[in-house]
Amino acid sequence: MPKKTIFFSSLVFVLGLALLLFFLNREHFSTTQTTKTNSAEPSAALAPRPECPETALPVSLPCLGADSVPNTSKAQYTVVSLWAWWCQPCRVELPLFDQLRNEHPEYNVIGVHADKVAAPGAQLLTDLNVELPSYHDDRGTFAAALGLPSVVPITIVFDERGTMLGYQAKAFTDYAQLEQAVASLIAGAS
Missing domain, CATH: 1.20.5 (Single alpha-helices involved in coiled-coils or other helix-helix interfaces)
Known part of the structure; x- marks a missing residue:
C-alpha cells in the first residue's frame, strides 16, 4: 500500500x-x-420557615417549609413578592420585603417562590435571614392566573378581597423605592 x-x-x-x-x-x-x-428534588428536606397566613388571593398554593394558618391580621392590602431562588436581583430584594413586612402592619407581605423545586427557595430565605412567609408555586399557576409576565421579581398588590390592584415587574435595590412603589400601586387603585 x-x-x-x-x-x-x-x-x-x-x-x-x-x-x-x-x-x-x-x-x-x-x-x-x-x-x-x-x-434537589421536591422531596428534599426543607429548611423550617414561618407559617403562611391564609389569603384571599385567586390561587391556592402550599406554604414553603411550613403550614398555612388562619390570617388574624387586620391588613388592608396584601403585597406579594414573586421571586425565585436562582434570581440574583431577588436576593437583593427579599430583605427589603422583610423590612416592609416589619414596618407596615397595614400590609400583609408575603412571597411566592416560583420554581419547580422548593428546597433551594427555603434555604435561600434562611441563608438571607429573611422571615418573609412564602408560598411555593411549582407550576407557574400564580403568574398565569394573574396574566403576569414570565419574569422575576415582580411586586403585586391586592386589596383585602384578593383583587389585584397592580404590579411592577422591577427589581428593587432600595427600601424607599419599594415603599414608594407599593404606595403608588395602592393610590393608583383608589
Missing part, C-alpha cells in the same frame, strides 16, 4: 476515534449534570 493511503487511512481512523470519544464524553457529562440537578 502506498504511504499516502496508509497516512490518510490512519488520519481518518484517528479523527473518527477522537469524534467517538468526544460524543461519548459529552453524553456522559450530560447524564452527570442531569443527575446533579435532579438531586
Whole structure:
C-alpha cells in the first residue's frame, strides 16, 4: 500500500476515534449534570420557615417549609413578592420585603417562590435571614392566573378581597423605592 493511503487511512481512523470519544464524553457529562440537578428534588428536606397566613388571593398554593394558618391580621392590602431562588436581583430584594413586612402592619407581605423545586427557595430565605412567609408555586399557576409576565421579581398588590390592584415587574435595590412603589400601586387603585 502506498504511504499516502496508509497516512490518510490512519488520519481518518484517528479523527473518527477522537469524534467517538468526544460524543461519548459529552453524553456522559450530560447524564452527570442531569443527575446533579435532579438531586434537589421536591422531596428534599426543607429548611423550617414561618407559617403562611391564609389569603384571599385567586390561587391556592402550599406554604414553603411550613403550614398555612388562619390570617388574624387586620391588613388592608396584601403585597406579594414573586421571586425565585436562582434570581440574583431577588436576593437583593427579599430583605427589603422583610423590612416592609416589619414596618407596615397595614400590609400583609408575603412571597411566592416560583420554581419547580422548593428546597433551594427555603434555604435561600434562611441563608438571607429573611422571615418573609412564602408560598411555593411549582407550576407557574400564580403568574398565569394573574396574566403576569414570565419574569422575576415582580411586586403585586391586592386589596383585602384578593383583587389585584397592580404590579411592577422591577427589581428593587432600595427600601424607599419599594415603599414608594407599593404606595403608588395602592393610590393608583383608589
